[in-house]
Amino acid sequence: MVTKRKIHPVIVIAGLGNAGKTTLIHRLKTGEFKDIFSPTIGFQVDIIRKDGNRFDIVDLGGQIAFRNAFWENFVTSCHGCIFIFDRTDKERLSIAKEWLWKVNEWLPKGANFAFFANKSDLESSMPLEEVVQGLELSKFSESPSKSFRIFETSNVTGQNINECWDWITNAIRKRMGSKTSLDIYAFELLDERLEPIISEILIENEKKEFLEETMGAFNTHSLKMIDSLPFINIGDFVVHIIRKGDYYAITYIDKDDSQNLARELSLTLMFETLYRIRRDLKVDKDFLLNSIETIEFI
Ligand SMILES: Nc1nc2c(ncn2[C@@H]2O[C@H](COP(=O)(O)OP(=O)(O)OP(=O)(O)O)[C@@H](O)[C@H]2O)c(=O)[nH]1
Ligand SMILES: [Mg+2]
Numbered sequence: 001m002v003t004k005r006k007i008h009p010v011i012v013i014a015g016l017g018n019a020g021k022t023t024l025i026h027r028l029k030t031g032e033f034k035d036i037f038s039p040t041i042g043f044q045v046d047i048i049r050k051d052g053n054r055f056d057i058v059d060l061g062g063q064i065a066f067r068n069a070f071w072e073n074f075v076t077s078c079h080g081c082i083f084i085f086d087r088t089d090k091e092r093l094s095i096a097k098e099w100l101w102k103v104n105e106w107l108p109k110g111a112n113f114a115f116f117a118n119k120s121d122l123e124s125s126m127p128l129e130e131v132v133q134g135l136e137l138s139k140f141s142e143s144p145s146k147s148f149r150i151f152e153t154s155n156v157t158g159q160n161i162n163e164c165w166d167w168i169t170n171a172i173r174k175r176m177g178s179k180t181s182l183d184i185y186a187f188e189l190l191d192e193r194l195e196p197i198i199s200e201i202l203i204e205n206e207k208k209e210f211l212e213e214t215m216g217a218f219n220t221h222s223l224k225m226i227d228s229l230p231f232i233n234i235g236d237f238v239v240h241i242i243r244k245g246d247y248y249a250i251t252y253i254d255k256d257d258s259q260n261l262a263r264e265l266s267l268t269l270m271f272e273t274l275y276r277i278r279r280d281l282k283v284d285k286d287f288l289l290n291s292i293e294t295i296e297f298i
Helices: 021-030 064-075 093-106 128-134 161-176 207-214 220-227 259-279 285-294
Strands: 005-007 010-014 043-050 053-060 080-086 112-118 147-152 182-190 196-201 231-234 237-244 247-254
Touching (some): 021 080, 093 112, 147 161, 207 237
Antiparallel strands (some): 005 182, 043 053
């Protein structure tokens, strides 16, 4: 029996097909290079732990169909993103540029963004200046609020791989505080008519009854206040309401937990749920309730 739902920060790996995304994940996990022969179909989720903290890594398929189908969903709810560019790939420079800037636009405010000029071990690599110019990367220095960094990398030699990983994970941890996971006690997802799509209590103790009474109490009036009120204290809980498009996500967490972390991770949970709903459109709600409890990013 699951009693609480733990969620963790998400790092998304984006980049055109064949750039070296899956190879990077293998290298991060094992410290070794392995030639990968098959493109990623759809996406792949993995877990990488560092200093006792867990990061969920999403390896996005780089082919056009996958870019169109779900890149936006993952990027808009992540905490950090690594965009990998194959620096021998002169031909697709302009396509890479188009998608790099889409990703930048979708990234949540404050998310850390690393750019890999990858395959630096190959002689046919373009000089870095050509990559910077071709992808208009200097625009980032004009908006210093973005947390953006360029790395010249190679999955073969390991050049800058650990440096980048340290940079992005430390930056996320610093932003979120020392604690990077959160226990969710209850979660509701409402549609535009405020009808619950999912309403789920994840604890089994004396507080359950209190939650049952409280949940479902959000009406149009309280939902309209969300822009001015980042969270609401109710009893022993803090309630976060987040609106994205037509949906509202309502999460109940412990009042002692970090509120910044709560907002970021509630958004992740919301997208994760929405993603599953879209994917499993034909599946009934009971299945969804089970899946939200039991599917961990593995
Ligand atoms: N020389 C060199 N080859 C690399 C490097 N990184 C990846 N490769 C090779 O590039 C090819 C594609 O790597 P993948 O990791 O499968 O590429 P991907 O970005 O996951 O591609 P999709 O799954 O199609 O989106 C493989 O043959 C890798 O061995 C690198 O740094 N240097
Ligand atoms: Mg891949």
